[in-house]
Amino acid sequence: MTAPKRFVLFPIGKKRFALPADEVAELAKPDLLQVFPHTTSLMAGVLVRRGAIIPVCDIAQVLVGPSAPPRRFYLIATQVAGRNRNLIALPVSGECELSSIVPRPQTGRLPEYVESLITLDDEIIEVLSLSTLMSQDSTKSSAMGGRA
Amino acid sequence: MTDISVVQPLPTAFRGLERTWYRGLAILDGVVVPVVNPAAFLSENEATDLRIKGVTR
Numbered sequence: 001m002t003a004p005k006r007f008v009l010f011p012i013g014k015k016r017f018a019l020p021a022d023e024v025a026e027l028a029k030p031d032l033l034q035v036f037p038h039t040t041s042l043m044a045g046v047l048v049r050r051g052a053i054i055p056v057c058d059i060a061q062v063l064v065g066p067s068a069p070p071r072r073f074y075l076i077a078t079q080v081a082g083r084n085r086n087l088i089a090l091p092v093s094g095e096c097e098l099s100s101i102v103p104r105p106q107t108g109r110l111p112e113y114v115e116s117l118i119t120l121d122d123e124i125i126e127v128l129s130l131s132t133l134m135s136q137d138s139t140k141s142s143a144m145g146g147r148a
Numbered sequence: 149m150t151d152i153s154v155v156q157p158l159p160t161a162f163r164g165l166e167r168t169w170y171r172g173l174a175i176l177d178g179v180v181v182p183v184v185n186p187a188a189f190l191s192e193n194e195a196t197d198l199r200i201k202g203v204t205r
Contacts, residue, residue: 034180039164046159046173046180053173053180055161081160088161134161 004100007118009125011094012060013069018099018118018127025076025087027096042134047074047089056089059133062113069093079130088130103127150176155183 006021028049033056035045044058054076060068071091078085103116106126110117113133114126155172171183190198198204 032178036166036180036182037169038162038166040162040166043162048175048178048180051175053156053159053175055159057161079161084160086160088159 002102004102006098006100007103007125007127008075008096009099009120010075010090010092010096012071012092013064013067015064016123016125017063018125019075019077019130020127021098023077023079023130024096025078027092028074028076028089030072031074044091049076052087054087054089056091057134059090059128060093062133077130079134081131088134152176152181152183 007018008021008024009016009018011017028047031047031049033045033047042057042059042061044056047054047056056074058071060071071093073092073094073096074089075092075096076087076089079088099118099120101118101120103118106114106117110126113129115129115132116127118125118127152174155174157172158167158170166182169182169185169188171185174181174183195204
């Protein structure tokens with residue numbers, strides 16, 4: 001039997017998503033989002049935390065579309081890029097939960113950024129691949145109005 | 149005039165044209181300031197060319 005893995009579950013709007021717990025550094029209270037001109041899809045700006053500049057990626061645009069409710073916290077996650085592990089802040093709309101669950105492979109026609117699925121009571125939660133998600137073209141996603 | 153002692157590289161999550169616009173980011177009194185790469189500005193010739201084409205005035 002497969003051993004359970006630890007996941008951090010987080011809400012965006014009415015839906016919950018998950019990231020592997022080893023990719024999550026902390027949950028931060030709303031901080032001052034600082035913005036400057038740029039052209040990268042999904043990037044909302046940066047936060048300064050303990051002297052470090054952390055980019056903020058608004059994945060809600062892809063996951064639930066432009067109708068996503070205001071985000072209340074930042075989930076600080078690590079994103080693997082080649083040999084580097086970079087911190088990235090993901091705005092989420094509520095408290096997070098840590099859970100040990102056996103994931104199952106994603107089936108059907110789910111987006112590429114859904115790495116696997118976990119079932120909690122009668123809720124099916126998508127486990128996200130952050131790298132794949134961040135490479136999504138937000139223009140395409142917005143045009144589809146998200147997936148809510 | 150303010151001295152900037154440390155310019156941090158632009159986070160790799162930013163992948164667009166801003167990678168050529170900015171040398172990096174600095175923090176001044178908790179405020180993030182993009183440090184512009186002078187080479188990203190239009191040269192006199194490029195600006196003239198765009199004016200001739202009617203793209204700018």
